[in-house]
Amino acid sequence: MWTIKVPCSSANIGPGFDVIGLALSMYLEIHVTIKSDSQPDPSSLNCTVAYTGVGAEDIDLNPSNNLLTRTALYVLRCHNQRTFPVGTHVHIHNPIPLGRGLGSSGAAVVGGVMLGNVCGKLDLDKPRLLDFALMVERHPDNVAAALYGGFVGTYLNELNPEDMARKEVPLAEVLPQPAGGEDTGLVPPIPPNGIGHFRRFDWAKEIKALAIIPDFEVSTAKAREVLPTSYSRKDMIFNLQRLALLTTVLSDSPPNAELIYSAMQDKIHQPYRATLIPGLTDILQSVTPSTHKGLLGICLSGAGPTILALATGNFDAIAETIISRFKQEGITCQWKVLEPAEDGTTCVEEPDK
Structure with a gap:
């Protein structure tokens, strides 16, 4: 069992529009268990999702639709793993208010990237995790703060539009068709190294x-x-x-x-x-x-x-x-x-x- 904790974040802090972010002590929690003796279920991507916390009545628990599990699936498919490991169960507990400017989507994306790292046994370091997160959530101020913590300044490199063209990449603000369903077998666009840069301030x-x-x-x-x-x-x-x-x-x-x-x-x-x-x-x-x-x-x-x-x-x-x-x-x-x-x-x- 793994417990992933991701802090919420506040971006901009006045004049720092799209530049600075601050991680704050309200945490998205993700509890992950993998029971390898379970039966495979490709129709559910071998993953079940439970959710407690803010907005529970509106959260889609289908792993093909949920932003957090879709992000994890993106990371897995970039590493030639088409589904979650057999018997994966993800319990999400979220106290972060949705749509209120406290980085709820950024936390979900960072949590999803970490979930993919754990489930795929990928052993990615935080700089590489940041690359994957920035392919999904185009706000480095929220994402870098949530991933690294503290008070950070960030910028995002320009990406070739072709890198974002394929439907397997779940964009945080304008979601394409779900990443699950009929598996195309294609490998999604793999992030270049060093998409974004950050610096922690005191x-x-x-x-x-x-x-x-x-x-x-x-x-x-x-x-x-x-x-x-x-x-x-x-x-x-x-x-x-x-x-x-x-x-x-x-x-x-x-x-x-x-x-x-x-x-x-x-x-x-x-x-x-x-x-x-x-x-x-x-x-x-x-x-x-x-x-x-x-x-x-x-x-x-x-x-x-x-x-x-x-x-x-x-x-x-x-x-x-x-x-x-x-x-x-x-x-x-x-x-x-x-x-x-x-x-x-x-x-x-x-x-x-």
Whole structure:
């Protein structure tokens, strides 16, 4: 039996659109057992799936359709293994809210890549696992943070469009036909080495992440549709200047609230996504270090609608203010205090019970 744990993640962190990500201490758990004395069942890819946690009533348990098992199958087929090992059972427990900007799809993809690595006995190292994850999930900020842990900066190399043309590669945002069903026998596009690059930054031990999670979803695709196709030089310079400071000031101990708050300002994605998230502009402008003791900075988490407030304390009061503002829009929320998940994805083999 193996237990795979994958942290959720928050991307962008203000000015770092599609660049920086932070792994946080809410974990997708995958429990894997393989009973080799079971009978083969090619119709189910030799795999059964159980799911508990967020959105259980809506999760597809067919291993041909589920994003996590489809990703694992992609990894297996790249290594000439057409199905899961006979008797594979996957129990997924997911506390990460879906469609809320906390990297739920990135965690599923990283978990799927690790699942394929375990089931196929492939012994792939993390750099190679990152290549496979990036063939499925095109957001290196979420994926690298979830896989490696901590606070990371990333970029993704350009890929030949032909590498993405075959249906066996399950894209996270626009899924093609299921990877199972009638087996084509083809080997999917195998990732080149070094698709993406990342660097971990230091993070001050005093800083925690307060996540305010509204009770509605914003799809990544919709959140990208509202963004302009081009930006002014002025706005790009605004973000680049702040990003250059942000990756350093978040490591300062004690943290400098004024500098962090200023460095987390953004003109690239948050102003445009405010049309999808009622109250966002007011929250980002009114919740400041001067109005709330302990607050360092505030931003949209990923594509939203979750609000991420970096703070050293006073979490209850900060959360209550933001929740009250959402309540004016008829939106209820939950909130959690999270810490950086420094270890990233882990996989532990345990004795069968």
